[in-house]
Amino acid sequence: MSFIFYDSHSTQFKKPFGALGTGEQAEFRLHLPKNGEFTNPRMLLYKADAWDTPQVIEMSFIKAELTCNVFSCKLSLPLPQLYFYCFEAEQNGSCKKLSRTAGNTGAFTDSPPQLWQLTVYNSGFETPDFLKGGIMYQIFPDRFFCSGKPKHSVPPDRKLHQNWYEMPDYLPDEDGKITNTDYFCGDLQGIISKMDYLHSMHISCIYLNPVFEAHSSHRYNTADYRRIDCLLGDENDLRELCAKGRELGIRVVLDGVFSHTGDDSLYFNRKNRYPTQGAYNSKDSRYYHWYDFSQWPDKYSSWWGFDTLPNVDETNDDYIEFICGEGGVLHYWLSLGVSGYRLDVADELPDKFLDALTASVKAYDPQAVIIGEVWEDASNKVAYGVRKRYFGGAQLDSVMNYPFKDAILSFIRYGGGGELNNTVLSILENYPKPVVDVLMNSLSTHDVERAITKLAGEPLDDHDRPWQMRHHFLSEGDYQRGRQLFMLAQVLQFFLPGVPCLYYGDEVGMTGYRDPFNRCTYPWESGDSELLEFTKTLCALRREYSALLADAPFVPTIFDNDVYAFTRMRNGEGLLVVVNRGDGSRRLTLPFEPEVLAGNFSDGILAAQSFIIGKI
Numbered sequence: 001m002s003f004i005f006y007d008s009h010s011t012q013f014k015k016p017f018g019a020l021g022t023g024e025q026a027e028f029r030l031h032l033p034k035n036g037e038f039t040n041p042r043m044l045l046y047k048a049d050a051w052d053t054p055q056v057i058e059m060s061f062i063k064a065e066l067t068c069n070v071f072s073c074k075l076s077l078p079l080p081q082l083y084f085y086c087f088e089a090e091q092n093g094s095c096k097k098l099s100r101t102a103g104n105t106g107a108f109t110d111s112p113p114q115l116w117q118l119t120v121y122n123s124g125f126e127t128p129d130f131l132k133g134g135i136m137y138q139i140f141p142d143r144f145f146c147s148g149k150p151k152h153s154v155p156p157d158r159k160l161h162q163n164w165y166e167m168p169d170y171l172p173d174e175d176g177k178i179t180n181t182d183y184f185c186g187d188l189q190g191i192i193s194k195m196d197y198l199h200s201m202h203i204s205c206i207y208l209n210p211v212f213e214a215h216s217s218h219r220y221n222t223a224d225y226r227r228i229d230c231l232l233g234d235e236n237d238l239r240e241l242c243a244k245g246r247e248l249g250i251r252v253v254l255d256g257v258f259s260h261t262g263d264d265s266l267y268f269n270r271k272n273r274y275p276t277q278g279a280y281n282s283k284d285s286r287y288y289h290w291y292d293f294s295q296w297p298d299k300y301s302s303w304w305g306f307d308t309l310p311n312v313d314e315t316n317d318d319y320i321e322f323i324c325g326e327g328g329v330l331h332y333w334l335s336l337g338v339s340g341y342r343l344d345v346a347d348e349l350p351d352k353f354l355d356a357l358t359a360s361v362k363a364y365d366p367q368a369v370i371i372g373e374v375w376e377d378a379s380n381k382v383a384y385g386v387r388k389r390y391f392g393g394a395q396l397d398s399v400m401n402y403p404f405k406d407a408i409l410s411f412i413r414y415g416g417g418g419e420l421n422n423t424v425l426s427i428l429e430n431y432p433k434p435v436v437d438v439l440m441n442s443l444s445t446h447d448v449e450r451a452i453t454k455l456a457g458e459p460l461d462d463h464d465r466p467w468q469m470r471h472h473f474l475s476e477g478d479y480q481r482g483r484q485l486f487m488l489a490q491v492l493q494f495f496l497p498g499v500p501c502l503y504y505g506d507e508v509g510m511t512g513y514r515d516p517f518n519r520c521t522y523p524w525e526s527g528d529s530e531l532l533e534f535t536k537t538l539c540a541l542r543r544e545y546s547a548l549l550a551d552a553p554f555v556p557t558i559f560d561n562d563v564y565a566f567t568r569m570r571n572g573e574g575l576l577v578v579v580n581r582g583d584g585s586r587r588l589t590l591p592f593e594p595e596v597l598a599g600n601f602s603d604g605i606l607a608a609q610s611f612i613i614g615k616i
Contacts, residue, residue: 003068005098006030006087006106008116009425019379019391019432021123025076030059030087030098031068038089038096038108041071046115048082048380048387059087077120080392082380084115103422104429119379121432122393128369130251130339131398131438133546134204135494135539136501140446141208141232142183142217143521144504145190153230155215155273158183165523167472168217168516170465180216184521188228188237192244199248201536202543206245207342207371207501209446210255211238214262215273218446218515220255220344221262221309223273225322225329235336242337251339253369256330258323258357259348260303260311268310270297279310290319303345314353324353324360334364342440346372346396347383354395371440372396377403379430391432398438401498403427405442408496412489412581413455417559428497428554437551439498443489444506450518451489451503453511456482460513468513483509484609487534488579491599491611494538495568495577497554507535537598541613548574562586563606567616576614580606592616 006029007013013029020026032038044054059071077083087098087106098106099113146164154160159169159182169182188211198206210219213227228234242252263270267287269278277285280297290312292301303309312319323329330341340361343349349357361368372390374381378399381388390396407423410416428436443451449460456478458471474482486506493500504510505520508527512518542549552574558565562582568575576594578601580586586606594601594614601612 133550340369
């Protein structure tokens with residue numbers, strides 16, 4: 001076994017584990033061989049992006065152990081800041097750097113070192129209590145349930161499906177365009193009518209994809225920020241949904257799309273649908289300066305080059321006031337009972353806007369949540385040349401935890417518990433503890449393949465929509481395999497740190513690749529009832545142990561190719577979770593005999609492709 005100089009994942013070397021609050025003291029310990037090969041160790045602490053001026057912190061000898069000498073330094077930092085660090089020591093008169101290696105251990109090198117990360121956040125930073133220990137449920141509103149109530153003032157350019165169970169339109173129109181203007185008429189009253197169903201799964205928060213007026217079924221092309229889309233209902237329906245939810249302990253979070261609007265909107269009005277003067281219609285429009293025209297009116301900045309989605313200038317004071325000001329868009333929907341926002345493409349929102357948005361939401365309701373769409377490690381993200389500061393304590397409460405999703409699904413399908421463990425520990429190390437407690441942990445979303453398809457279908461690669469349509473429904477054998485693997489993935493999703501988020505229909509076996517196939521209608525008459533009961537079992541266990549799972553420490557115990565195991569414990573009691581993705585059974589040697597709450601575990605044997613959730 002190689003000599004371990006340092007391991008940031010172990011409290012033997014760094015205590016406490018993970019990010020630090022301002023003013024919180026941390027101790028760093030370095031193990032050096034007793035032969036005296038390395039001497040005079042120091043810690044080099046860099047502010048992010050200030051790589052030429054590290055703070056040098058001398059380390060002191062504190063004790064000798066059997067195989068090493070132990071050196072230590074302590075520090076506390078007064079301001080929120082992203083730091084990176086490494087160590088150096090002298091060897092035969094030359095200076096060697098201790099560089100971070102795989103698994104966050106270290107090795108001495110002559111090359112420029114890889115650095116460890118240290119996140120420092122405001123010690124007063126708190127995240128909303130209602131999410132902690134809870135369960136989220138994501139709904140694509142057009143496809144969840146149609147109440148059947150009459151729709152009023154529906155624009156004539158919308159296609160309304162008559163058959164709930166047919167496929168969404170997926171081919172281009174006669175002009176070669178994908179318009180997303182076909183609707184199944186799922187609505188807010190439909191969601192209200194299914195609240196008892198959601199309550200039966202102990203859902204504590206609904207995340208709704210966009211509900212504001214927009215002229216596509218996905219509604220990410222906002223037309224009016226202060227109006228519910230006519231096919232979904234109206235503001236009174238949203239108020240009723242929020243009120244009904246609170247009666248059942250269920251909060252509602254809206255999708256906030258603030259980096260761009262639709263071209264067919266009150267503000268841009270490219271199609272002259274609205275009587276007001278939009279930015280496209282007149283330079284005298286109030287909204288003209290919200291947009292960036294290179295040659296008015298037809299050349300303008302747009303989201304990823306889609307001319308139907310003109311970018312807004314989020315630093316424009318009038319736009320900020322419109323969204324974030326007293327009585328603005330954010331306050332209006334909060335006043336109807338919503339409990340926060342998920343921010344679409346948070347990477348594209350500048351700090352000035354994010355600061356204003358967070359200040360506005362928290363001033364209205366300190367317990368409202370702000371969740372960012374960030375696909376990578378959000379603690380060290382650089383977007384458009386700017387180092388983001390999401391987690392200092394003044395911007396995001398949480399993010400969509402795509403790194404967990406990717407790591408869980410990869411482990412369950414292909415193996416590699418070590419890689420899963422490194423991803424989990426990296427996120428837990430880099431994110432402030434208040435963020436970890438409310439991380440949004442999904443296995444599927446509206447932007448990625450359904451989990452069962454990802455686990456058992458052919459890889460998507462670059463296949464086009466006709467291919468995705470032909471492969472939408474899995475063979476019976478592939479579905480059964482994907483279903484079993486999905487259940488294993490759910491066990492990890494429900495008991496790892498953070499908050500599991502079910503994507504509507506995953507609990508009854510929905511499949512599908514990308515848009516629009518991952519956004520089909522909920523199969524109320526034909527879903528997989530056994531899978532639903534399994535999901536409800538996990539939901540009930542999570543509810544029973546919600547106080548523990550809200551913030552209990554996570555300790556991985558096994559992480560080989562096929563088995564991943566961990567505990568969540570406090571005060572000597574807690575849960576053991578083990579997943580065996582392999583095709584063979586495994587004998588587990590445990591220092592205790594768990595009380596089996598769920599799973600297939602007997603006489604120390606964990607069955608193939610099975611799991612145990614045990615009380616210890």
